[in-house]
Amino acid sequence: MIHLKNVEKVYRTSSIETLALSNINLHIQKKEFVSIMGPSGCGKSTLLNIMGLLDAPSQGTMELDGNPVNNFQDKALARLRNEKLGFIFQSFHLINDLSVLDNVEIPLLYRRSSARERRLLAQQALEKVGLSNRMSHFPRQLSGGQKQRVAIARAIVGRPEIILADEPTGNLDSAMGNEILSILQQLNSEGATIVMVTHDEAMAKRTHRLVRLFDGSQVL
Numbered sequence: 203m204i205h206l207k208n209v210e211k212v213y214r215t216s217s218i219e220t221l222a223l224s225n226i227n228l229h230i231q232k233k234e235f236v237s238i239m240g241p242s243g244c245g246k247s248t249l250l251n252i253m254g255l256l257d258a259p260s261q262g263t264m265e266l267d268g269n270p271v272n273n274f275q276d277k278a279l280a281r282l283r284n285e286k287l288g289f290i291f292q293s294f295h296l297i298n299d300l301s302v303l304d305n306v307e308i309p310l311l312y313r314r315s316s317a318r319e320r321r322l323l324a325q326q327a328l329e330k331v332g333l334s335n336r337m338s339h340f341p342r343q344l345s346g347g348q349k350q351r352v353a354i355a356r357a358i359v360g361r362p363e364i365i366l367a368d369e370p371t372g373n374l375d376s377a378m379g380n381e382i383l384s385i386l387q388q389l390n391s392e393g394a395t396i397v398m399v400t401h402d403e404a405m406a407k408r409t410h411r412l413v414r415l416f417d418g419s420q421v422l
């Protein structure tokens with residue numbers, strides 16, 4: 203499903219070059235739940251950005267379903283991102299002026315679905331994360347765990363095959379974190395492929411496979 207071959211990422215600023223990733227080889231199978239761990243600065247976000255088509259490798263290839271993504275134009279990449287991928291972040295990234303329901307509909311605005319269809323899909327996604335009773339609330343009225351559940355609903359509303367989560371439990375206490383992980387496990391058992399960055403060994407143990415990074419390299 204996701205295949206990185208000899209991926210290297212170099213960030214160049216005016217004065218310095220940072221080798222953020224070096225010789226990464228990683229094959230993520232359909233329906234796998236993979237966690238990525240490693241100290242701060244080891245390249246976890248860079249790796250997730252490359253898998254999420256938000257950034258391109260400096261060397262090597264990133265393939266999605268067997269297609270090298272460097273063959274795609276920006277517009278095609280944006281479409282792939284919208285259709286195939288759902289993103290979840292540590293700090294939720296909800297829009298405070300929009301209701302829960304409107305937040306969840308956002309990814310569908312880039313598609314040709316009707317307002318009615320959008321509403322229905324958003325309602326279904328919120329049901330899935332147990333937040334049907336909060337649809338007209340605003341993010342500030344929710345707990346951290348509830349906000350993350352809204353963010354998960356937004357990530358899955360377009361039924362992506364892949365969910366990329368960057369420390370989804372990092373801002374939550376352990377009870378809420380466990381709840382979020384259970385939701386991700388449930389989505390995975392229903393067919394979603396999930397890649398999750400985490401600092402939490404206990405969370406990583408609940409996934410199928412752990413990839414460790416150190417200084418931009420895979421620890422084997």
Ligand code: ADP
Pocket residue numbers: 213214215220221222240241242243244245246247248249
């Ligand atoms: P992690 O997510 O594991 O903390 P990152 O992928 O954010 O690590 O960063 C890996 C390395 O790349 C770090 O040394 C970081 O300072 C550097 N880096 C990340 N993003 C940029 C950028 N946009 N420009 C320059 N250097 C960057």
Ligand code: ADP
Pocket residue numbers: 326327330358359361362363364389392393394
């Ligand atoms: P139906 O076609 O009867 O709506 P689905 O199995 O397609 O049933 O979807 C049921 C629920 O699962 C939906 O609410 C949807 O949000 C969620 N869902 C479907 N596919 C995925 C996926 N790949 N990742 C996460 N959630 C999904």
